Amino acid sequence: MSDPILAVHGLSAGYGDFQALFDVSFALEEGGLLGLVGANGAGKSTLFKAILGQLPRKRDMVHFRGQPIGHLKTEVMLRLGIAQVPEGRRLFPSLSVEENLQLAAERGRKGDWTLRRVYDLFPILREKRMARSMSLSGGQQQMVAIGRALVANPAVILFDEISLGLAPIVVSDVYAAMPEILKSGVSAIVVEQDIERVRAIADTLVCLNEGRVVLSGPTRDFTKAQITTAYFGE
Ligand code: ATP
Numbered sequence: 001m002s003d004p005i006l007a008v009h010g011l012s013a014g015y016g017d018f019q020a021l022f023d024v025s026f027a028l029e030e031g032g033l034l035g036l037v038g039a040n041g042a043g044k045s046t047l048f049k050a051i052l053g054q055l056p057r058k059r060d061m062v063h064f065r066g067q068p069i070g071h072l073k074t075e076v077m078l079r080l081g082i083a084q085v086p087e088g089r090r091l092f093p094s095l096s097v098e099e100n101l102q103l104a105a106e107r108g109r110k111g112d113w114t115l116r117r118v119y120d121l122f123p124i125l126r127e128k129r130m131a132r133s134m135s136l137s138g139g140q141q142q143m144v145a146i147g148r149a150l151v152a153n154p155a156v157i158l159f160d161e162i163s164l165g166l167a168p169i170v171v172s173d174v175y176a177a178m179p180e181i182l183k184s185g186v187s188a189i190v191v192e193q194d195i196e197r198v199r200a201i202a203d204t205l206v207c208l209n210e211g212r213v214v215l216s217g218p219t220r221d222f223t224k225a226q227i228t229t230a231y232f233g234e
Contacts, residue, residue, distance in 0.1 A: 003066030005030045005187045006051070006082070006156050011061040013050040020046040021211045028156065028204070033182060034189045035202030035219065037231055042208040044191045045087055048158050052077050052084060064156075078108055081155035085162055087191075089145040093134035097125055097144050100133050101151050108152025112184060118147035121177050139170035146177065150186075157181070159190045163197075175201065195227050209233040 004027035014020040020043045028034045036044050049055045051062055052074050059071040064080060072080070091100050101115050119126035122143040128136060133144055142162055149157045163171040171194075178201055182188065192198045198205065199219055207215035207230040215222065215230035 002030065003063070004028055005032075005065060006189075007063040008047075008051065009061055009063065011047070011050055011057060013046060013055045013057050015046075015055070019211065021050065021208075024208070024211075024213055026204075026206045026213065026216055028187055028189055030187055031182065031185065032187050032204055033178070033202050034204040034206060035198035036189055036191045036206050036208070037193075037195060037198055037227065038208035039231060039233070041210075043211040044208060045160055046211075047208070048084060048086075048160055048189075048191070051158065052082065078152050078154070081109065081153075082158070083108070083149040083152045083154035083156070084158040085142075085145045085149050085160060087160040087164060089141050091133040091141060091144055091148070094132055096130050096132055097136070098129040100144055101147050104148040105151040108154070111153030113150040113153050115147075115151060118150055121150075121180055122147060137170075138166050139173060142166065142170075142174050143177075146174070146181075150181065155185075155187060157186055157188045159188060161191050161193065163192060163194065171197075195224060195231065199224065199227070207231055 007027040009025050011024040012019060012021055024047060038044050050057045053072055054074055057070045059068045062070040101118060124140055125143055125147060128140060133141060162174055202219050205215065205219045205222060206213055207227060
């Protein structure tokens with residue numbers, strides 16, 4: 001079998017003296033969608049920060065296509081092929097939709113994901129392409145954030161709580177794009193609070209509790225009750 005596209009080995013990380021992650025290990029297979037679940041404060045965002053080099057970690061703790069990348073800086077990650085859709089979206093508010101996408105396209109890699117393809121995926125963004133991103137609804141902003149990751153033509157996207165603050169119907173609109181994204185060859189880790197939604201889309205599950213992996217494996221191996229128990233640490 002080929003190497004996983006992204007693997008984390010014995011990763012420990014934190015903030016100064018505070019350790020937030022303890023010996024975390026898992027693998028994201030090429031073309032896979034890994035659902036990362038856990039209660040507030042379990043360490044999901046911290047894990048993304050550590051993968052992306054926004055927190056100190058060691059060389060061998062993160063592998064990309066079998067190569068250690070835990071010594072690389074954040075700026076290198078996008079060029080390497082790891083993009084994120086961060087919690088809170090972090091768009092440039094006064095720039096237009098198109099400018100936000102254009103900037104990301106210039107910083108990323110060349111490939112099949114162009115602005116046009118993002119507009120095909122989210123037609124509302126074509127209509128709004130000249131609008132400042134701050135004038136968009138939360139769901140539309142989330143689509144821009146996803147589009148921004150895609151136009152960098154990554155191999156892996158880390159999605160951090162893309163449903164946060166969105167109405168359920170809007171969440172469904174945003175998630176409707178996921179099959180097309182996966183079909184294009186992108187592999188993904190998705191942080192999501194809604195266990196039912198994660199079970200529906202993820203082939204692999206990892207549950208964190210207080211910084212430790214408490215459940216990990218193929219989604220089909222776990223019942224909803226098992227996931228819920230791991231999630232709440234009962
Ligand atoms: P949420 O769903 O609330 O985003 P999470 O699973 O993403 O939760 P993290 O944000 O990774 O959890 O937080 C993990 C732990 O690290 C928590 O105890 C949190 O208080 C702590 N933490 C997070 N960010 C910082 C920071 N910048 N400085 C110090 N501690 C932090």
